[in-house]
Amino acid sequence: MTTPLATALILLAIAARVAAAQDSTLVQDTTSAAPVDTAAPTLIRRAVTVHLVFTGDINLGTITIDSGVPPDSGVAFFSQVDSLLKGDLVVGNFEGVLADSGESLKCGPPEHPDTASADSTLRPRHRKRPLPKPKPHPNCYAFGTPSWLAPRLIEAGFTHLNQANNHANDFGSAALARTELVFDSLGLRHYGPLEQISIDTVRQGDSATVVGLLGFTTYPFAYNLLDLERSAAVVDSVKRLVDILIVTFHGGTEGAGAIHTGRGPEFLVGEPRGDLRKWARRVLLAGADAVVGHGPHVLRGVEFYAGKPIFYSLGNFATYRGFNLEGPMGLTAVLQLQLDGDGVFRSARMIPLRQVPQAGPRPDSTRAALRLLRRVTKQDFGKLGATIGADGEITPP
Numbered sequence: 001m002t003t004p005l006a007t008a009l010i011l012l013a014i015a016a017r018v019a020a021a022q023d024s025t026l027v028q029d030t031t032s033a034a035p036v037d038t039a040a041p042t043l044i045r046r047a048v049t050v051h052l053v054f055t056g057d058i059n060l061g062t063i064t065i066d067s068g069v070p071p072d073s074g075v076a077f078f079s080q081v082d083s084l085l086k087g088d089l090v091v092g093n094f095e096g097v098l099a100d101s102g103e104s105l106k107c108g109p110p111e112h113p114d115t116a117s118a119d120s121t122l123r124p125r126h127r128k129r130p131l132p133k134p135k136p137h138p139n140c141y142a143f144g145t146p147s148w149l150a151p152r153l154i155e156a157g158f159t160h161l162n163q164a165n166n167h168a169n170d171f172g173s174a175a176l177a178r179t180e181l182v183f184d185s186l187g188l189r190h191y192g193p194l195e196q197i198s199i200d201t202v203r204q205g206d207s208a209t210v211v212g213l214l215g216f217t218t219y220p221f222a223y224n225l226l227d228l229e230r231s232a233a234v235v236d237s238v239k240r241l242v243d244i245l246i247v248t249f250h251g252g253t254e255g256a257g258a259i260h261t262g263r264g265p266e267f268l269v270g271e272p273r274g275d276l277r278k279w280a281r282r283v284l285l286a287g288a289d290a291v292v293g294h295g296p297h298v299l300r301g302v303e304f305y306a307g308k309p310i311f312y313s314l315g316n317f318a319t320y321r322g323f324n325l326e327g328p329m330g331l332t333a334v335l336q337l338q339l340d341g342d343g344v345f346r347s348a349r350m351i352p353l354r355q356v357p358q359a360g361p362r363p364d365s366t367r368a369a370l371r372l373l374r375r376v377t378k379q380d381f382g383k384l385g386a387t388i389g390a391d392g393e394i395t396p397p
Contacts, residue, residue, distance in 0.1 A: 047207045047209075047341045048202050048203065048204050048207045048208055048209040048341050049209075049338055049339070049340055049341065049346060050088050050089070050202050050209050050211055050244055050338065050339050050341070051087040051088045051336070051337075051338055052087055052088065052089050052090075052091070052211075052246065052336075052337040052338070052339065053084070053085055053086065053087040053089070053090040053091065053157075053334060053335065053336055053337070054091050054092070054248075054292045054311070054314060054334075054335040054337065055085075055091070055092040055093070055314060055317040055318070055332075055334055055335070056092075056093060056294040056313070056314030056315045056316055056317040056332060057093050057095045057165075057294055057295075057297065057315070057316045057317055057318075057319055057323070058092045058093060058094050058095060058153070058161075058317055058318045058319070059094075059095040059096055059143050059145060059318070059319045059320060059321075059322065059323065060074050060077060060145050060149040060150075060152060060153075060318065060320055061074065061145055061146060061149055061320045061321060062096060062142075062143045062144055062145055062320075062321060062322055063099060063100070063101070063144045063145075063146060064141075064142050064143065064144055064322075065321050065322050067321070068320070068321040068322065069146055069149070069320075069321075070149075070320055070358070073148065073149065073152075074149050074152040074320070075152070076359075076360070077152060077156075077318060077320070077359075077360040078152065078155070078156035078157075078318065078360060078361070079360075080360070080361070080362050080363060081156075081334065081353060081360070081361045081362070081363070082155075082156045082157055084334045084336075084351055085156055085157030085158065085334070086157055087336065088202045088211070089159050089160055089200065089202075089211060089213070090157050090158050090159045090160065091158070091159070091160040091161070091162065091213065091246075091248070091292075092153070092158050092160075092161055092162070092317065092318075093161070093162045093165055093248070093250060093294045093314075093317075094153075094161040094162065094163060094165075094168075094190075095143055095165060095167045095319070096142075096143025096144060096145050096167045096168070096170055097143070097144060097145070097167075097168065097169075097170060097171050097175045097176055097178075097179040098144070098145055098146070098147040098150055098175075098178065098179040098182050099144030099145065099146070099147075099171050099175050099178075099179075100144075100146050100147055100148075141167070141322055142167070142170040142171065143167045143170055143322060144170065144171055144175070147182050150182050150183070150186060150188075151186060153186075153188060154186050154187065154188055158188065159188070159189060160188070160189040160190065160191065160198055160213060161183060161188055161189070161190045161191075162190075162191060162192050162213075162215045162248050162250070163176070163179075163180075163190055163191065163192035163193055163196075163215070163222075164191075164192030164193070164215030164216055164217040164222035164223065164248070164249070164250055165192070165217050165222075165250035165294075165295070166217065166218070166219065166250065166295075168192065168193070168217075168221070168222070169219065169221050173221070176193065176221075191213050191214070191215050192215035192217070192222050192223075193221055193222055194221060194222060194223065197212060197213065197214050197238055198212065198213040198214075199211070199212050199213075199241065199242060200212075200213075207341075209243045209244060209341040210241070210242045210243045210244070211242060211243070211244045211245075211246070212238050212239070212241065212242035212244065212245045212246070213246050213248065214234065214235065214238055214245065214246070214247050214248070214288075215247075215248045215249070215250070216231060216247065216248070216249040216250075216251075216279075216283075217249065217250040217251060217295075218250075218251055218271075218272060218273055218274055225249055225251055225274045225276075225279050226272055226274060228275075228278065228279055228282055231279060231282065231283055231286075232282050232283060232285075232286035233286075235247060235283045235286040235287050235288050236286045236287050238287075239286070239287030239288070240287075243341055243342060243343060244289050244339055244341070244342075244343045245287060245288050245289055245343070246288070246289065246290050246291075246292060247283050247288040247290070247291050247292075248291070248292045248293065248294075249274070249276070249279075249280070249291065249292075249293045249294075249295070250293070250294055250295040251266070251273045251274035251276055251279075251293065251295045252266045252273050252274060252276055252293070252295045252296045252300075252312070252313065253266045253267060253268050253273055253296060254268055254295065254296050254297050255296070255297065255298070255324075255329070256298065256324075256326065256327050256328055256329055258296040258297070258298050258300075258313075259296075259298045259299065259300060259328055259372065259376050260300070260301075260376055260379065260380055261276060261277060261300050261301060261312045261313075261376075261380050261381075262275070262276065262277070263277065273295070276293065276312060277303075280293070280303075280305070280310045280312070281305045281306075281310075284305055284306055284308045284310070285306060288308070289308060289339060289343035289344075289345075290308055290309050290310075290311075290337065290339065290345070291308075291309070291310040291311070292311045292314065292335065292337075293310075293311060293312045293313050293314070294313055294314050294315065295313060296313045296315070297315060297316050297323065297324070297329050298313060298315050298316075298328045298329055298331070299313055299314065299315040299328065299331055299332065299333060299369055299372055299373055299376075300312035300313035300315075300376060300380075301373065301376040301377035301378075301379075301380045301381055301385060301386075302350075302373065302377050302381075302385065302386040302388070302394060303377075303380075303381040303384050303385060303386065304345075304384060304385075304386055304396045304397055305384060307344075307345065307396065308345060309337075309345055309348060309386065309394065309396075311335060314332065314333060314335060315328075315329070315331065315332045315333070316329060316330070316332055316355060317332050317334075317353075317355075317361060318355070318360050318361050319355065320358060320360075321358065325355050325357050328372060330354055330355045330357075331352075331353075331354055331355075331364075331368055331369040331372055332353045332354070332355055332361055332369060333350040333351055333352050333353055333369045333370075333373070333392070334350070334351045334353065335348065335349075335350055336348065336349045336350075336351065345396065347393070347394075348393070348394035349391070349392045349393050349394060350369070350370065350373060350388065350392040350394060351392055352364050352367045352368065352369035352370045352392060353369065354366075354368065354369070367390075367392075370388060370390075370392055373388050374388045383397055384397060385397060
């Protein structure tokens with residue numbers, strides 16, 4: 001059943017698509033093809049193979065942590081991997097918001113290390129020592145990335161950023177809106193909050209494919225993957241507007257012990273983070289052509305269901321501070337995915353990388369990420385698991 005919100009999405013997207021058919025300037029041309037002559041009708045047949053690139057979590061620095069911002073303005077952060085970030089759409093998960101100042105209320109008031117010395121009834125001259133600086137709450141993170149670091153993303157090759165995650169609202173709705181304005185000014189497409197989807201047209205000559213990106217997480221400011229039926233209804237509605245629909249999600253438990261995809265609902269310190277197998281398979285049946293996940297901060301296995309791929313987690317990708325990069329949490333990969341114009345899987349490859357703390361992602365000659373992916377894919381999905389070749393090639397079982 002289509003919800004009122006999904007109906008509104010349909011009407012808006014239909015209007016956008018009709019307008020795009022009449023005026024090519026309203027459709028993002030990610031292939032840099034020659035301009036279309038709008039004086040005469042253009043026949044478009046949907047036969048373009050689409051080249052998609054995905055990464056996991058990105059955080060270029062944060063004002064909430066001491067020494068949390070790179071000293072070189074982040075100019076070298078992607079220098080060893082930017083050649084991998086080339087495709088019709090290059091999509092990353094942006095953890096946090098752009099914030100040059102301010103404090104997050106996400107974790108509540110900071111804990112004071114010495115409540116006695118913080119007593120406001122004492123006059124300053126009666127204090128024997130300076131008031132200690134309040135300490136942030138342990139195990140609570142709020143990420144505010146300085147806005148002047150945002151250009152590094154488009155310089156690296158990103159075209160689209162997901163904002164459906166647990167840090168997109170760390171500084172409140174106003175900061176989220178400001179973040180979107182900065183992305184808009186840079187030409188970075190974004191999606192994830194409620195009523196925000198991305199629809200793009202990839203063109204080659206007289207051929208074109210319309211691609212949709214739809215993001216889910218477990219919070220009310222975004223499409224919520226905890227609501228299985230509403231998730232399926234939104235996917236069904238958006239799929240009617242596009243030739244290819246990619247669904248991304250941010251969910252699941254976190255940490256070094258989270259490499260295995262749960263066989264039921266997952267939780268993080270009591271917080272529900274989704275029954276990811278059940279949800280991912282449901283949205284594929286509702287019309288998604290591929291599902292790409294992140295959130296656990298580690299790589300997870302790859303499953304094919306109904307002939308379509310599910311990448312359960314791409315892990316951390318480029319995280320300067322505030323993220324543990326020990327063991328499997330330092331392993332990452334770039335996913336290069338090709339789909340035919342009708343959404344049918346053509347090929348995929350996972351390029352193994354390793355994060356160097358405060359230096360960014362780097363090629364990994366040991367290919368440890370591929371060994372991890374093979375192991376957890378076989379253990380978690382058996383006959384439904386993908387085959388992962390020596391060069392990272394992903395093939396259906």
